[in-house]
Amino acid sequence: MLTETALTAAERAAIDTVPTGLFIDGEWRGTAATLPITDPATGQLLCEVADADATDGLDALVAADRAQAEWARTTPRQRSDILMDAHRALLADTERLALIMTLEMGKPLAEARGEIAYAAEFFRWFAEEAVRLDGGYMPAPAGGSRFLVTRQPVGPSLLITPWNFPMAMGTRKIGPALAAGCTCVVKPAEQTPLSMLALADILDRAGVPAGVVNVITTSDPAAVMTPLILDSRSRKLSFTGSTAVGKLLLEQCARTVMRTSMELGGNAPFIVFDDADLDEAVEGALAAKMRNIGQACTAANRIFVQRSIVDEFATRLADRLAALPMGRGTEPGVVVGPLIDADAVAKVTSLVADAVRRGATVRTGGAALEGLGNFYPATVLTDVPDDAEMCHTEIFGPVAAIAAFDTEAEVVARANNTPYGLVGYVFTENLRRGLRVCEALETGMVGLNQGVVSNPAAPFGGVKESGLGREGGLTGIDEFLETKYIGVRV
Numbered sequence: 001m002l003t004e005t006a007l008t009a010a011e012r013a014a015i016d017t018v019p020t021g022l023f024i025d026g027e028w029r030g031t032a033a034t035l036p037i038t039d040p041a042t043g044q045l046l047c048e049v050a051d052a053d054a055t056d057g058l059d060a061l062v063a064a065d066r067a068q069a070e071w072a073r074t075t076p077r078q079r080s081d082i083l084m085d086a087h088r089a090l091l092a093d094t095e096r097l098a099l100i101m102t103l104e105m106g107k108p109l110a111e112a113r114g115e116i117a118y119a120a121e122f123f124r125w126f127a128e129e130a131v132r133l134d135g136g137y138m139p140a141p142a143g144g145s146r147f148l149v150t151r152q153p154v155g156p157s158l159l160i161t162p163w164n165f166p167m168a169m170g171t172r173k174i175g176p177a178l179a180a181g182c183t184c185v186v187k188p189a190e191q192t193p194l195s196m197l198a199l200a201d202i203l204d205r206a207g208v209p210a211g212v213v214n215v216i217t218t219s220d221p222a223a224v225m226t227p228l229i230l231d232s233r234s235r236k237l238s239f240t241g242s243t244a245v246g247k248l249l250l251e252q253c254a255r256t257v258m259r260t261s262m263e264l265g266g267n268a269p270f271i272v273f274d275d276a277d278l279d280e281a282v283e284g285a286l287a288a289k290m291r292n293i294g295q296a297c298t299a300a301n302r303i304f305v306q307r308s309i310v311d312e313f314a315t316r317l318a319d320r321l322a323a324l325p326m327g328r329g330t331e332p333g334v335v336v337g338p339l340i341d342a343d344a345v346a347k348v349t350s351l352v353a354d355a356v357r358r359g360a361t362v363r364t365g366g367a368a369l370e371g372l373g374n375f376y377p378a379t380v381l382t383d384v385p386d387d388a389e390m391c392h393t394e395i396f397g398p399v400a401a402i403a404a405f406d407t408e409a410e411v412v413a414r415a416n417n418t419p420y421g422l423v424g425y426v427f428t429e430n431l432r433r434g435l436r437v438c439e440a441l442e443t444g445m446v447g448l449n450q451g452v453v454s455n456p457a458a459p460f461g462g463v464k465e466s467g468l469g470r471e472g473g474l475t476g477i478d479e480f481l482e483t484k485y486i487g488v489r490v
Helices: 009-016 054-073 076-092 094-105 109-130 168-180 194-205 221-229 243-254 278-294 307-322 342-357 408-416 431-440 476-480
Strands: 022-024 027-029 034-038 045-050 136-139 145-153 157-160 184-187 213-215 236-240 259-263 268-272 300-306 361-364 379-382 399-405 423-427 445-448 481-489
Touching (some): 009 094, 022 054, 045 194, 054 145, 054 184, 054 213, 076 094, 076 109, 076 168, 076 194, 094 109, 094 194, 109 168, 109 476, 157 168, 157 221, 168 184, 168 236, 168 476, 184 221, 194 213, 236 243, 236 476, 243 259, 278 307, 278 423, 307 399, 342 361, 342 379, 342 399, 399 408, 408 431, 476 481
Parallel strands (some): 157 236, 184 213, 268 300, 300 399
Antiparallel strands (some): 022 027, 136 145, 361 379
16 A cells, blocks of 8 residues: 655645646536555655546536637737746746656656746747737739638647656647637646646636636546547647557547647657767767656667767766766756656666667666666666667667667668657768758757757657647647638628
8 A cells, every 4th residue: 555755844845735636617626536646766655636537527628618719719918918927927936846746757856947947938938929820811813802811729629748747748738729719628647647737726826717728637548538539529639648549549539530739759869970079979868868867758769879989979978877866856966866657667677678688788777776666777778789679669768779880871771760750869060961861860850969959939749650740839839720711702
């Protein structure tokens, strides 16, 4: 049986500020069943939240549908002002929100603070986009009429967010939905609902009307969300999660021809040519591999290094990773926190063992630590063969898998030999080669001489089985708008 974690007074106080009910139609309400939320560093209980059933989910959709028309009629400036108020509230509350996130998800406090800033920026960006929605006007080529083009909100939107970035993935979806004039039902991951519940409270206090944002937490997402997806009142689904689940959701959405945005799995190649600034490349690899303890769809999954420098690169990276402090995310100086749960540790352990069986060499780490919760040490493997399982699935852990390459054409072919296409990274001082390889990579995003590409002002998304649509940037709000053409006789 789970027992309560011996939290500090500050930690307990932060957890106790989070509403634990469902947020439906502007009110918090409890449920008969509850969902336990645990600390991934210890596996012990933090608190319990409401556990919604299908009836609760339907109530949330009814509220969103009822509020849709009035919310769509609000002025862009009104919607912008609310989002800006929420932006400021998030930044003012950074310490509390970061602590809540670290306790439920495990990432170090420094990273959690960074995520709050990142999350808040989506609200500011889409507050600014709300007042810049455009259309068009032109005479018909043959004369006799005019073409008036307007853009209107899609309607009630279902937003499903993941556990690895529990605040930022919420604002990245809620921000454009509200800016466009859409109401929404948000279903956070069952492992990390506290950040979203805290966000709902902030949005409520920022003036979001009742029914515009509804949050339902549940241990049975299929039972709760499937009826909503199949309901004709739902007009948009935005999902961030695994490709396997995304495919099932797309099949369901096809039944009502629902608009979809899918941010799915990745298998990011990280390519280092022999003319790269090696210090810069190592720093880039640290950022691309270790963000969120490697639990990111943008994480460098396959690191390709040109043969003449592969040993030096591997040595430098192994030295840096071996020195990273590991521990509970609330401890000062910690960089490597726990993975989300025991299954995540088992997966990483299996992938490393498979690579070693196939000929890979462990430079540092390589084995889970007994008796320390859901921890796996930062690990560097070299000579990882292309047929290793970790080269074909997301590692989602702090494991750097390095392989050598010889030519540009070879590495581009190997990098593209995957059904995924979210992001890639290229390090070279040759600008022509850099642009050539960036254009050749079959990914939606590329970092050229940088290990982090995510930015609220840039379009985030992938190609192939990594997803559909874009979040953020100038196109992010388009996912929540329908284009309407009006022909006007003159």
